[in-house]
Amino acid sequence: MSSVFFMLTMGLYFVSTVCYLAYLLRRAETLSKVSLGITAAGFATHTVALVARMADSSQAQLPTFHEALSFFSWMLILVFLAVEFRRQLHVLGSFIVPLALVSLVTAAAFRSDGASSLQPVFKTLWVHVTLSMLGTVGFAVAFVAGVMYLIQDGLLKSKRFNVLYAKLPALDYLDHLNQQSIVMGFPLLTLGIISGAFSAEIVRGTYVNWNPEQTWAMVTWGFYFAVLVGRLTIGWRAKRAAYLTIIGFAGVILTLIGVVLKSHGSVS
Amino acid sequence: MHVIVVGLSHKTAPVEIREKLAVPESRLREALSRLCTYPGVREGLLLSTCNRVEVYAVVEDLESGYGRVQEFLADTHLSLSSEHLTPHLYWHAGDRAISHLFRVASSLDSMIVGESQILGQIKDAFEVALTHKASGLLLNKIVKKAISVAKRVRTETKIAETAVSISYAAVELAKKIFSNLTEKTVLLIGAGEMAKLAARHLIANGVHQVRITTRNFQHGLELAQKFNGTAVPFEEYKTELAGADIVLVSTGASHYLVTADDVQRAMRQRMNRPMFLIDISVPRNIDPAVRPIDDAFLFDIDDLHMRVEQNREDRLREATKAEQMVVEEVAVLGQWLQSLEVTPTIVALRGRTEDIKRREVDKVLARLAHLSPEDRAAVEALASAIVNKMVHGTMVTLKAEATSSSGAAYVDAARRFFSLEDTPAPYPPAQTGAQDMPQESNDGNGANRFSGASLVQHTTKEQSRRVS
Numbered sequence: 001m002s003s004v005f006f007m008l009t010m011g012l013y014f015v016s017t018v019c020y021l022a023y024l025l026r027r028a029e030t031l032s033k034v035s036l037g038i039t040a041a042g043f044a045t046h047t048v049a050l051v052a053r054m055a056d057s058s059q060a061q062l063p064t065f066h067e068a069l070s071f072f073s074w075m076l077i078l079v080f081l082a083v084e085f086r087r088q089l090h091v092l093g094s095f096i097v098p099l100a101l102v103s104l105v106t107a108a109a110f111r112s113d114g115a116s117s118l119q120p121v122f123k124t125l126w127v128h129v130t131l132s133m134l135g136t137v138g139f140a141v142a143f144v145a146g147v148m149y150l151i152q153d154g155l156l157k158s159k160r161f162n163v164l165y166a167k168l169p170a171l172d173y174l175d176h177l178n179q180q181s182i183v184m185g186f187p188l189l190t191l192g193i194i195s196g197a198f199s200a201e202i203v204r205g206t207y208v209n210w211n212p213e214q215t216w217a218m219v220t221w222g223f224y225f226a227v228l229v230g231r232l233t234i235g236w237r238a239k240r241a242a243y244l245t246i247i248g249f250a251g252v253i254l255t256l257i258g259v260v261l262k263s264h265g266s267v268s
Numbered sequence: 269m270h271v272i273v274v275g276l277s278h279k280t281a282p283v284e285i286r287e288k289l290a291v292p293e294s295r296l297r298e299a300l301s302r303l304c305t306y307p308g309v310r311e312g313l314l315l316s317t318c319n320r321v322e323v324y325a326v327v328e329d330l331e332s333g334y335g336r337v338q339e340f341l342a343d344t345h346l347s348l349s350s351e352h353l354t355p356h357l358y359w360h361a362g363d364r365a366i367s368h369l370f371r372v373a374s375s376l377d378s379m380i381v382g383e384s385q386i387l388g389q390i391k392d393a394f395e396v397a398l399t400h401k402a403s404g405l406l407l408n409k410i411v412k413k414a415i416s417v418a419k420r421v422r423t424e425t426k427i428a429e430t431a432v433s434i435s436y437a438a439v440e441l442a443k444k445i446f447s448n449l450t451e452k453t454v455l456l457i458g459a460g461e462m463a464k465l466a467a468r469h470l471i472a473n474g475v476h477q478v479r480i481t482t483r484n485f486q487h488g489l490e491l492a493q494k495f496n497g498t499a500v501p502f503e504e505y506k507t508e509l510a511g512a513d514i515v516l517v518s519t520g521a522s523h524y525l526v527t528a529d530d531v532q533r534a535m536r537q538r539m540n541r542p543m544f545l546i547d548i549s550v551p552r553n554i555d556p557a558v559r560p561i562d563d564a565f566l567f568d569i570d571d572l573h574m575r576v577e578q579n580r581e582d583r584l585r586e587a588t589k590a591e592q593m594v595v596e597e598v599a600v601l602g603q604w605l606q607s608l609e610v611t612p613t614i615v616a617l618r619g620r621t622e623d624i625k626r627r628e629v630d631k632v633l634a635r636l637a638h639l640s641p642e643d644r645a646a647v648e649a650l651a652s653a654i655v656n657k658m659v660h661g662t663m664v665t666l667k668a669e670a671t672s673s674s675g676a677a678y679v680d681a682a683r684r685f686f687s688l689e690d691t692p693a694p695y696p697p698a699q700t701g702a703q704d705m706p707q708e709s710n711d712g713n714g715a716n717r718f719s720g721a722s723l724v725q726h727t728t729k730e731q732s733r734r735v736s
Contacts, residue, residue: 027426156444157559159571161578170447171542235539238563 002052005045006070010108012042013073013101020094027163032090039097043077046104050074065260068129069107073100075137083177091167095144110260125199132192136252138185139224143249145178146242153239175238178245179231186224193217213258220251269310269676270330271406271605273365274337274357275322278379281356288345289353291316296393299344300402306336311404313397313411315372317389319379324369326406334359363598366410370594373418375427382427382583387418405677406608410601417597424593427586430579435466437575438546438567439473442514445544445565453477455512457505457526458519459491462548466516467495479512481505483519506530510537518548528557531564546572607688608679610670614663616688625655662686 019035050070080096083089152168155161168174196217197207208214227244230236236244276285291299291314303312303323311326323341327333338357342350360368371377375386394411397403403411422428430440446452454475456467459482467478478497481504482488488499500508509515509530519525526545535543540563547554547568558566607613629651633644662682669678682688 152444156441156565159567159574161575165444168444170443171445173447175542176447235536235541238540238542240540240562 002049002056005049005052006108009042009046009049010101010104012038012045013077013097013104016042016093017098017101020097023090024094024164024167029090032093035093035097036084036090039077039093040081043074043081046070046074046077064110066107066110068133069103069110071130072133072136072140073103073107075134076100076103076140079137079141087169089169091148091169092144095148096141099140099144128192128195128199130192131188131195135185135187135189135192136256138181138188139245139249139252142178142181142185142245145174145181146245146249149174149178149239149242150246153242171238175241178241179237182224182228182245186228189221189224193221213255216251216255216258220248220255223248223251269406269608270327270333270361271324271365271410272327272330272333272337272359272361273322273324273368274334274341274359275315275320276353276356276358277320277322277377279377280358285348285353285356286318286321288348289316289321289341290318291321291344296396297400300397300400302343303337303340304402306340308332309336311407312402313393313407315390315393317386320372320377322372324365324407324411326404330361334361363602366414366601367594367598369410369414370417370597371591373414374421374590374594375418376421376587376590376594380432381580381587382430382432384422384428387415390418391415405680406605409604413597413601417594420597421590421593425586425589427583427590430582432576432579432583434462434548434569434572434576435469437572437579438466438516439469441546441565441567441572441575442470442544443473445542446513448474450474450476452513453479453511454497454514454516455505455508456480456482456491456497457515457517457553458482458521458549459487460518460548463516463518463546464491466546466548470514471495475514479508481508509534509543513541513543515543515545515554516548517546517553519553521549521553522551524553524555526554526558528555528561531558531561535561535564548572607683608676610666610675610679613679613682613688614666617659617662617666617682617686620686620688621655621659625651659686 016035016038019031019038023031023035053067053070076096077100080092080100083092148168149171151164152171152174155165155168156171200209201207227236227241227248230244231241276289278286296314296316300312300314303309303314303325308328309325310328313324315322315324321341323337325333325337327336338350338353341357342348342353368377373387373390375382375384378386390411394403394415397407442449449470452475454467454470454477456463456478459480471478478492478495479500480488480492480495480497481500481502482491483502485499485501488502491497492499505525509526510533515526517526531543531545542563542565545554545558545564545566547566550569552568554566554568556566556568558564629648633639633647636647639647666678666682669675
């Protein structure tokens with residue numbers, strides 16, 4: 001049952017991505033309502049798919065890459081819906097929904113492949129994966145806010161007052177969204193890394209063994225730490241913060257790719 | 269009965285004429301009652317703003333109605349004569365008059381398309397007409413509809429969303445940099461008119477902190493008082509930059525007062541908090557080299573002009589959508605007006621009673637199959653007699669009141685009492701012909717006069733000019 005809903009979700013996210021991208025180019029606001037409706041429907045089927053999947057694999061006790069990505073995509077949409085309902089920031093959908101779709105399609109690619117699942121450990125691994133993914137959602141939203149910031153900044157600087165300019169929110173709101181996302185994402189990633197270390201200790205008897213993805217994870221963590229501290233102390237905000245969070249998110253993606261490539265070997 | 273408008277606006281008359289014709293609020297009442305004393309004028313509404321003076325009226329006869337209203341307008345000012353006015357006036361009747369009012373209310377006919385003042389002015393004019401009972405069944409319905417059309421246009425199009433003046437454009441841009449202006453500080457360097465206007469708009473949009481610096485400190489103090497702000501000595505403007513989120517420069521200086529170095533230093537102190545710089549001075553007072561500095565957004569007078577121009581185009585694009593809405597709404601109202609015609613109402617009433625009689629008689633006769641043909645005829649005759657007697661009074665009243673001032677009200681009531689609302693008013697072919705061929709009205713055969721004419725006929729300007 002979960003696979004039917006999963007496919008349905010993918011279809012709905014695809015349609016809403018198309019609608020949201022069209023919304024960017026069109027003057028009319030009506031398209032945003034249609035897109036939001038489709039996204040909400042997709043979110044509902046996605047929830048069903050996730051719950052069904054959890055029920056299916058409850059005995060297996062192992063989080064797979066597929067589940068992690070699907071969960072990531074679900075959280076992204078949840079965050080988007082929350083912001084949309086509070087701020088009516090329709091244009092955010094044009095950026096977040098495509099990202100959620102990409103992550104869901106990637107998840108689909110890992111679905112049937114049983115071998116790509118992470119090695120079975122204990123429940124701590126679930127905690128590790130969930131927390132890391134929640135942290136990643138924060139960084140993803142910061143990334144999206146950064147991209148939107150740079151676009152709006154560019155439009156203002158070049159005095160191009162087009163449809164996109166009209167739809168994007170004020171710069172300082174985007175900067176605020178960027179900051180909030182990192183403030184929320186960073187502690188979650190920190191906890192994710194700590195729980196990962198505990199899992200490793202249980203499995204291998206050592207907390208850290210500095211394999212490449214662990215190293216990358218630590219570098220990413222250090223990077224975001226610097227971004228946070230830099231904002232508070234030496235004014236790494238606005239455009240600079242936007243660039244930094246885009247770079248940081250690229251680091252996160254690389255870590256994830258590392259996890260996938262290594263998934264046949266040891267636990268991350 | 270005809271709905272007409274006679275008037276002039278910024279499009280047809282220079283300000284010298286408009287100001288003479290304008291009726292001050294204090295004299296509106298007197299003017300309205302004077303309008304209603306003209307014979308043949310049933311209802312009236314006077315709209316007088318700085319951009320237009322228009323009389324909306326319901327008149328018995330089209331040609332003389334136009335004449336009376338024009339006479340009324342010429343009488344408002346001693347130095348004006350009817351001939352004087354004619355080249356500036358426009359005349360519309362029926363659908364065109366209604367469409368004109370809808371367009372005016374929706375601000376499609378305004379000097380600045382999409383401005384919102386006009387709707388309030390129409391509401392006020394209507395209020396006055398209502399309290400003095402100058403407006404009746406027809407104008408009430410039409411003006412109320414005009415107000416609702418204007419609201420629909422405002423909500424369903426973006427006609428009023430964009431800034432169309434330099435000072436508003438500055439506010440609009442500020443809102444794309446700062447989501448909330450209440451916490452922001454504005455620094456005014458110099459105090460040109462446009463800068464003051466922009467500052468006022470910023471304050472209206474929530475800005476609390478205003479710091480003002482002018483070469484003449486005394487002048488600065490006075491301004492500070494006006495804006496509820498703080499005056500700072502002119503020598504200190506460079507140090508003030510760091511604390512300002514929005515900088516408005518408009519001095520008569522012939523050199524750059526604010527250089528790239530100044531802004532860079534300020535940005536460092538601000539820890540890269542964005543800064544919005546507006547240079548309204550010509551020659552410019554902020555070095556254009558400021559543009560590439562990160563998080564500093566410099567706009568000069570040309571940038572603002574460009575933004576205003578773009579917005580104007582946007583508004584015009586939205587205006588075409590609004591025009592379509594007006595056309596739709598005029599059609600809806602036209603249907604209602606058509607239903608107020610006496611002849612189609614009588615036809616509909618007859619049709620309805622005949623229909624009821626037929627059904628009831630058929631029902632009874634089906635049960636009384638044993639009746640002889642004579643008896644059946646008697647039953648039918650009885651039914652016809654009852655029905656005809658019942659509606660006879662209504663028919664007679666409708667015909668008698670057709671030309672009276674309350675004719676439309678009777679028709680409206682009759683349509684409601686007999687549930688004729690949903691029955692479309694059928695048009696006698698001869699009149700439809702007259703409606704399609706307006707030139708007939710010029711033959712002087714009266715084909716377009718009240719009894720046989722439609723309230724919603726199209727009268728072209730040229731045609732009405734000939735008439736008047």
